[in-house]
Amino acid sequence: MNWLKMAVAELFSLFIDDVWFSFSIGVWIAFAALELPRIDGLGEWQGVILFSGLAVILVASSWRAARQK
Amino acid sequence: MDFMFWDLTTPTVTVAVAAFLASTVEFVEALTIVLAVGTVRGWAPALIGATAGTVLLIVLVMIFGSLLSAVPIAWLQMIIGVLLLLFGMRWLRKAILRSAGVIAMHDEAAIYNKETEMLKRAGSPHGVWDPIALITSFKAVVLEGLEVIFIVIAVGSREGTLIPASTGAAAALLLVIVIGLLVHKPLAQVPENTLKFIVGVLLSGFGVFWIGEGSGMPWPGADLSILALIAGFALASFIAIGLAKTPTKVGEQS
Numbered sequence: 001m002n003w004l005k006m007a008v009a010e011l012f013s014l015f016i017d018d019v020w021f022s023f024s025i026g027v028w029i030a031f032a033a034l035e036l037p038r039i040d041g042l043g044e045w046q047g048v049i050l051f052s053g054l055a056v057i058l059v060a061s062s063w064r065a066a067r068q069k
Numbered sequence: 070m071d072f073m074f075w076d077l078t079t080p081t082v083t084v085a086v087a088a089f090l091a092s093t094v095e096f097v098e099a100l101t102i103v104l105a106v107g108t109v110r111g112w113a114p115a116l117i118g119a120t121a122g123t124v125l126l127i128v129l130v131m132i133f134g135s136l137l138s139a140v141p142i143a144w145l146q147m148i149i150g151v152l153l154l155l156f157g158m159r160w161l162r163k164a165i166l167r168s169a170g171v172i173a174m175h176d177e178a179a180i181y182n183k184e185t186e187m188l189k190r191a192g193s194p195h196g197v198w199d200p201i202a203l204i205t206s207f208k209a210v211v212l213e214g215l216e217v218i219f220i221v222i223a224v225g226s227r228e229g230t231l232i233p234a235s236t237g238a239a240a241a242l243l244l245v246i247v248i249g250l251l252v253h254k255p256l257a258q259v260p261e262n263t264l265k266f267i268v269g270v271l272l273s274g275f276g277v278f279w280i281g282e283g284s285g286m287p288w289p290g291a292d293l294s295i296l297a298l299i300a301g302f303a304l305a306s307f308i309a310i311g312l313a314k315t316p317t318k319v320g321e322q323s
Binding site for chain 1: 277289308
């Protein structure tokens with residue numbers, strides 16, 4: 001079973017190395033995908049809002065990691 | 070404009086470039102390990118391990134490739150978009166932190182030296198079927214190859230983009246093999262962090278686009294909005310590098 005644990009860990013590490021970073025991305029995607037289409041009049045702004053949130057997460061997470069170092 | 074078997078449009082070229090650059094990074098990493106194994110334990114087991122790893126990857130592509138066609142398109146776009154975004158933004162964040170000097174740069178020469186030391190300490194080689202050489206080489210090819218497969222399938226998941234993505238990855242494989250054969254040492258001169266930065270930006274742009282498509286969001290300019298997303302991630306990354314550099318400098322002065 002050791003090899004299976006290793007394979008799962010390797011697969012996991014492809015997508016996640018900072019849990020809070022990945023968690024924030026997941027939460028924002030869930031919010032944007034579920035809630036934005038329900039708000040009237042957003043139209044093509046939905047994608048812009050989705051991207052903006054992700055850009056903020058990227059900048060904030062990098063800044064946080066640099067401060068912790 | 071037609072180019073071999075695919076239309077030469079902005080999205081297909083972007084897909085091919087993304088797959089080529091990402092695959093180059095992964096193949097260079099696999100080459101470093103295979104070179105270390107070949108040099109220390111012998112070329113026959115190193116190449117047998119690498120070939121066995123390649124065969125396993127081909128089998129996995131055949132299995133998962135046929136399973137993917139059974140998934141509804143909106144779900145597929147959403148799942149691949151999320152995975153692509155997590156993968157791309159993880160690379161991008163790491164490249165930002167390396168550019169800002171927060172974490173150390175990836176060093177192929179150092180990895181090669183560490184790997185050769187470990188392989189030397191593992192005892193004397195056991196000929197063609199040396200288990201340490203076979204397993205190390207096999208594992209390196211499978212692990213790095215899995216990332217290549219994921220990238221090719223993910224960026225090539227839109228109709229008409231699988232061939233450009235595969236072509237990009239195949240070109241990267243050919244390039245790394247040729248350079249590896251000529252140079253015969255780890256490709257330490259490859260600007261790994263710059264490549265990861267560019268690939269991170271490209272994959273993140275594709276990821277957001279697929280998520281939007283999967284959840285039914287209309288994109289301004291349709292496919293061309295991928296380029297705007299890529300530019301947006303590049304801009305955010307440069308801002309992040311600037312901000313990540315500041316605390317370190319303040320810390321050094323105090």
